[in-house]
Amino acid sequence: MSTTNTATLELRNLEVAYTVRGIDREVLRDISLSIAPGEAYGLVGESGCGKSTAAFAAMRYLPRNGKITGGAILFEGKNIVEMADDEVSSLRRSAISMVYQNPATALNPTIRVGDQVAEVFQLSGVSKSDSLEMAQAALVQVQIADPAQVMRRYAHQLSGGMAQRVVIAMALASNPRLLVMDEPTTGLDATVEAEVLDLVRELRRDTGTAVLFISHNLGVIRHMCDRVGVLYAGALVEQGATADLFNNPSHPYTVGLLRCIPRGGLHKSTDRLDTIPGTPPALGTHFDGCVFADRCALADDNCRTRLPQMVTISGAHVARCFHSDKASSMPRSIELIEYASQADVHSVHNDDTLLSINHLSKIFTQDGHKVQVINDVSFNLGFGETLGLVGESGSGKTTIAKLVLGLVSPEEGGVITLDGKGLAKTLNRRDVHDVGSMQIVFQNPDQALNRRHSVTRIVGRAVERLRGFNVSDAIDRAHELLSGMRVEASLHSARPVQLSGGLKQRVAISRAFAGSPQIVVCDEPTSALDVSVQAAILNLLVDLQKQDGVSFIFISHDLGVVRYISDRIAVLYLGRVVEFGTSQRVFNGPFHPYTEALLSSVPNIDGSIRKRIPLTGVVPSPSNPPSGCVLNPRCPRKAGSGYETLCETEEPNLTEVEPGHFMRCHIPVANLKQLQS
Amino acid sequence: MKQFILKRLGLSVVTVFLVAVIVFFLTHILPGNVARQYLGKGATEEDLVEFRRVFGLDRSLLAQLFGWIGDLLHGDLGESMQYRVSVKDLLLPAIGYSSKLAGVAFFLIVPISIAGGVIAAMNRGKKIDRAITVGGLSAAVIPEFVWAIVLVLTVGVTFQIFPVSAFPDEGNRSILNQIWYLILPSISLLLVLFGYIARITRAGVIEALESDYMRTAVLKGMIRRKAVSKHVLRNALLPTIAVIASQVPYLIGGLIAVEIVFNYPGFGTVLKGAVDARDYAVLQSGVIISSLVIVIFQLIADILFAVLNPRIRQKVSE
Numbered sequence: 001m002s003t004t005n006t007a008t009l010e011l012r013n014l015e016v017a018y019t020v021r022g023i024d025r026e027v028l029r030d031i032s033l034s035i036a037p038g039e040a041y042g043l044v045g046e047s048g049c050g051k052s053t054a055a056f057a058a059m060r061y062l063p064r065n066g067k068i069t070g071g072a073i074l075f076e077g078k079n080i081v082e083m084a085d086d087e088v089s090s091l092r093r094s095a096i097s098m099v100y101q102n103p104a105t106a107l108n109p110t111i112r113v114g115d116q117v118a119e120v121f122q123l124s125g126v127s128k129s130d131s132l133e134m135a136q137a138a139l140v141q142v143q144i145a146d147p148a149q150v151m152r153r154y155a156h157q158l159s160g161g162m163a164q165r166v167v168i169a170m171a172l173a174s175n176p177r178l179l180v181m182d183e184p185t186t187g188l189d190a191t192v193e194a195e196v197l198d199l200v201r202e203l204r205r206d207t208g209t210a211v212l213f214i215s216h217n218l219g220v221i222r223h224m225c226d227r228v229g230v231l232y233a234g235a236l237v238e239q240g241a242t243a244d245l246f247n248n249p250s251h252p253y254t255v256g257l258l259r260c261i262p263r264g265g266l267h268k269s270t271d272r273l274d275t276i277p278g279t280p281p282a283l284g285t286h287f288d289g290c291v292f293a294d295r296c297a298l299a300d301d302n303c304r305t306r307l308p309q310m311v312t313i314s315g316a317h318v319a320r321c322f323h324s325d326k327a328s329s330m331p332r333s334i335e336l337i338e339y340a341s342q343a344d345v346h347s348v349h350n351d352d353t354l355l356s357i358n359h360l361s362k363i364f365t366q367d368g369h370k371v372q373v374i375n376d377v378s379f380n381l382g383f384g385e386t387l388g389l390v391g392e393s394g395s396g397k398t399t400i401a402k403l404v405l406g407l408v409s410p411e412e413g414g415v416i417t418l419d420g421k422g423l424a425k426t427l428n429r430r431d432v433h434d435v436g437s438m439q440i441v442f443q444n445p446d447q448a449l450n451r452r453h454s455v456t457r458i459v460g461r462a463v464e465r466l467r468g469f470n471v472s473d474a475i476d477r478a479h480e481l482l483s484g485m486r487v488e489a490s491l492h493s494a495r496p497v498q499l500s501g502g503l504k505q506r507v508a509i510s511r512a513f514a515g516s517p518q519i520v521v522c523d524e525p526t527s528a529l530d531v532s533v534q535a536a537i538l539n540l541l542v543d544l545q546k547q548d549g550v551s552f553i554f555i556s557h558d559l560g561v562v563r564y565i566s567d568r569i570a571v572l573y574l575g576r577v578v579e580f581g582t583s584q585r586v587f588n589g590p591f592h593p594y595t596e597a598l599l600s601s602v603p604n605i606d607g608s609i610r611k612r613i614p615l616t617g618v619v620p621s622p623s624n625p626p627s628g629c630v631l632n633p634r635c636p637r638k639a640g641s642g643y644e645t646l647c648e649t650e651e652p653n654l655t656e657v658e659p660g661h662f663m664r665c666h667i668p669v670a671n672l673k674q675l676q677s
Numbered sequence: 678m679k680q681f682i683l684k685r686l687g688l689s690v691v692t693v694f695l696v697a698v699i700v701f702f703l704t705h706i707l708p709g710n711v712a713r714q715y716l717g718k719g720a721t722e723e724d725l726v727e728f729r730r731v732f733g734l735d736r737s738l739l740a741q742l743f744g745w746i747g748d749l750l751h752g753d754l755g756e757s758m759q760y761r762v763s764v765k766d767l768l769l770p771a772i773g774y775s776s777k778l779a780g781v782a783f784f785l786i787v788p789i790s791i792a793g794g795v796i797a798a799m800n801r802g803k804k805i806d807r808a809i810t811v812g813g814l815s816a817a818v819i820p821e822f823v824w825a826i827v828l829v830l831t832v833g834v835t836f837q838i839f840p841v842s843a844f845p846d847e848g849n850r851s852i853l854n855q856i857w858y859l860i861l862p863s864i865s866l867l868l869v870l871f872g873y874i875a876r877i878t879r880a881g882v883i884e885a886l887e888s889d890y891m892r893t894a895v896l897k898g899m900i901r902r903k904a905v906s907k908h909v910l911r912n913a914l915l916p917t918i919a920v921i922a923s924q925v926p927y928l929i930g931g932l933i934a935v936e937i938v939f940n941y942p943g944f945g946t947v948l949k950g951a952v953d954a955r956d957y958a959v960l961q962s963g964v965i966i967s968s969l970v971i972v973i974f975q976l977i978a979d980i981l982f983a984v985l986n987p988r989i990r991q992k993v994s995e
């Protein structure tokens with residue numbers, strides 16, 4: 001058969017099930033899609049919808065309890081479901097490869113990186129010494145700095161971005177005709193993610209490899225893929241050319257997903273985020289009708305009893321919905337809540353300072369070396385205000401949160417003032433009132449909640465401790481708090497394991513509010529959650545702020561989220577505040593060169609292509625910071641600015657460049673503005 | 678790396694020193710009067726004085742302690758109270774014999790147990806896995822001397838496959854023949870240690886089999902058997918090494934019991950004689966030597982672990 005019009009990969013009515021406690025549970029429901037040679041096909045959907053299952057099925061590598069219960073997987077026309085193991089191995093050696101999330105664990109910790117890449121060549125019969133040379137060439141191809149040296153390293157000596165490049169090099173080594181990428185950049189910093197994505201795009205242009213690209217991040221998919229499929233509960237609900245699908249989403253689920261995302265310019269002061277009510281169905285749920293009916297605003301009886309078929313929207317754009325024509329105009333889903341607050345309703349955010357942080361520094365000792373992770377950080381937080389902290393991993397966001405909370409103590413000279421009163425440096429020397437007035441919500445509620453206690457008990461104990469309530473009053477208050485966070489009464493006696501991620505986070509937030517806090521530190525509170533759940537949590541935080549006048553310090557690597565929820569933003573680099581100002585200022589410019597690079601690396605879902613300002617090189621180690629301005633070896637604006645020598649010798653101060661807008665850069669703001677226009 | 682080895686070495690020296698001090702005080706304080714204990718009720722006052730003078734028991738405790746440790750450092754283990762010969766002459770040949778037995782046992786136990794663990798892991802959930810895991814654990818419940826007796830009675834006496842003593846007669850003492858005689862005693866040790874080592878190996882192999890890097894290897898197109906030998910074993914056996922080293926004390930303990938059953942003139946048999954005769958000088962040295970062996974194996978295991986594990990090796994060499 002000719003290969004010209006044969007799809008590289010075709011899933012034909014694919015059904016996959018996992019056997020759990022003896023019962024087969026359907027994960028992929030009648031999936032059909034095909035990827036042409038050289039095409040990039042994106043698969044999106046929320047956690048658990050079956051994206052990874054589809055990816056591994058395409059490699060014919062399912063977990064021990066997984067099995068293909070129906071349909072076919074055709075690679076260049078041949079059904080790999082029926083192939084012998086040898087034949088599949090040989091395909092993997094020569095024609096299909098995979099790149100996965102968590103590159104660090106994908107590499108063997110005890111074998112040198114170079115040998116692991118060389119292995120791919122050896123598998124196709126190349127001699128050992130030739131394979132090492134070819135491995136180095138492969139590393140050159142993925143633009144790793146100093147490939148000869150990287151060859152001799154072990155996995156733990158690589159940064160996340162480098163490890164992912166090595167994994168990509170390994171995947172491309174066999175010149176595959178199909179590359180399966182499962183969340184290849186999830187967990188990487190925004191600037192690293194942007195570089196890896198650029199690399200993948202370039203390599204694809206050079207090699208013409210077909211790609212199955214999987215991500216939960218719609219922005220990434222929009223920038224990487226020619227065509228997109230949307231997966232919900234294991235069913236493909238919409239598919240089409242990227243621009244068509246994003247500009248004219250025609251399935252209510254796709255519409256809902258896109259509306260949940262805090263996208264460009266939305267701000268809590270004017271816009272409330274949409275959510276998708278309800279939760280995804282449990283694994284293996286059987287449906288007579290549409291898989292989305294339980295959560296769909298347009299659902300009618302027909303939807304619940306008859307299985308919708310794919311209908312054509314335009315050209316190759318199809319949606320599996322009876323009412324696809326009404327999807328884009330479907331009513332918004334905004335939960336409006338009646339507040340039942342104990343506290344008086346505060347007037348929202350005024351200019352009085354609630355928390356003042358002055359000259360905080362922190363030096364950790366690591367293997368005998370002193371590492372300064374926080375360097376002279378100062379900022380103020382007003383009543384009812386949200387301060388966003390952004391910066392790449394290792395920039396010191398969490399350490400600042402810990403300093404504020406007294407979980408680690410600052411170096412000599414650092415002062416924290418709350419409501420005009422100086423705070424003790426460490427938690428155990430702060431009184432109950434001070435402790436209760438500052439609380440934290442973590443990224444991962446699983447680790448933060450005691451799994452053996454009921455939800456009421458978890459919150460009730462915090463009330464007892466922080467408010468001095470007796471047990472029965474504390475339980476009453478716990479119920480009130482939980483209901484206020486929209487945790488239904490029927491769940492109050494549940495244990496954390498019985499709750500979804502979003503509900504667990506609500507419990508964690510309830511607990512943080514037990515002591516009527518003035519400030520709640522939120523450390524990546526929505527990073528582990530799906531966008532629809534994230535939207536609900538962000539709405540909740542905004543409500544709480546309006547209702548109780550609480551202030552937030554909000555840490556996130558997701559700039560869209562930070563922009564939406566923050567009044568002011570501090571941008572951190574290597575333990576320093578490099579830019580500080582109102583959300584408006586920081587996002588609309590003039591920008592500090594680092595902020596500019598950071599913002600330009602985010603792929604937005606509106607598809608607008610911003611010119612990327614690349615940050616070259618890697619984040620330097622805080623144990624050995626560069627001289628002068630710490631950004632100077634990577635700074636995109638240094639060269640040609642006329643300030644090069646100053647940049648390399650002298651650290652700039654944080655200065656007020658416009659009213660209320662601070663920057664740490666030698667280039668005068670007027671020049672920056674000009675460069676950036 | 679050098680620093681790490683030196684540090685571990687220092688720690689080992691301290692450990693042995695502490696053992697020496699404890700042993701010294703246990704033997705000198707607890708039983709009360711060494712001379713009386715040794716010479717028995719019938720001894721006269723002069724006998725006691727003479728005995729104490731000969732063995733230096735008339736000095737102060739501290740002087741005795743430091744005198745003894747000083748002697749130890751010079752390789753002088755003192756004199757056996759029972760045989761009135763140097764302890765060294767008594768123990769050295771015995772240690773030689775025991776080393777042979779331990780060596781044979783070690784080379785039997787380690788490969789077989791590891792192979793058992795690997796086979797169980799590769800066939801997880803199948804019959805052979807259950808046979809190895811359950812069988813190994815059940816066998817370990819029975820102490821080695823019972824196994825030794827059972828083995829002597831069955832394969833030795835009834836079926837006469839293996840010799841019932843561990844030591845060949847004068848006639849044929851070729852190396853092979855000596856090893857042949859040591860196999861049965863080794864098997865009784867194997868039965869006790871197999872289950873434990875196999876179980877740890879199995880756990881390590883399963884973890885490595887389920888690792889992301891194993892997945893990478895398979896998705897590179899490696900066939901499973903090759904991926905296992907290249908990517909799984911090295912990572913899986915790391916924790917096993919540490920476990921084997923931690924089993925050395927049990928091996929020594931088991932050795933003593935087995936030697937006695939098989940009437941083998943090794944270290945254990947000599948020590949037992951010393952216990953029966955309350956020969957403190959020999960006992961003290963015996964304990965010190967055992968602790969030395971244990972500490973040395975722990976040291977070797979730690980170094981091996983560090984050398985095989987790049988993450989630790991790097992940390993260690995910083």
Ligand SMILES: Nc1ncnc2c1ncn2[C@@H]1O[C@H](COP(=O)(O)OP(=O)(O)OP(=O)(O)O)[C@@H](O)[C@H]1O
Nearest residue numbers: 018027046047048049050051052053054063065283
């Ligand atoms: N080995 C397994 N046994 C049973 N259930 C499984 C197994 N692996 C995955 N599942 C379940 O199957 C469903 C689909 O999982 P899959 O990993 O494909 O989702 P995903 O879309 O990749 O999610 P994520 O975005 O979280 O990676 C989920 O409900 C998941 O909990």
Ligand code: SF4
Nearest residue numbers: 290293296303321322
């Ligand atoms: S078929 Fe009905 S329930 Fe399903 S998405 Fe369309 S409108 Fe909603």
Ligand code: SF4
Nearest residue numbers: 629632635647665666
């Ligand atoms: S001071 Fe120089 S190096 Fe630093 S950010 Fe400004 S231009 Fe870049």
Ligand SMILES: [Mg+2]
Nearest residue numbers: 051052053182
């Ligand atoms: Mg996944």
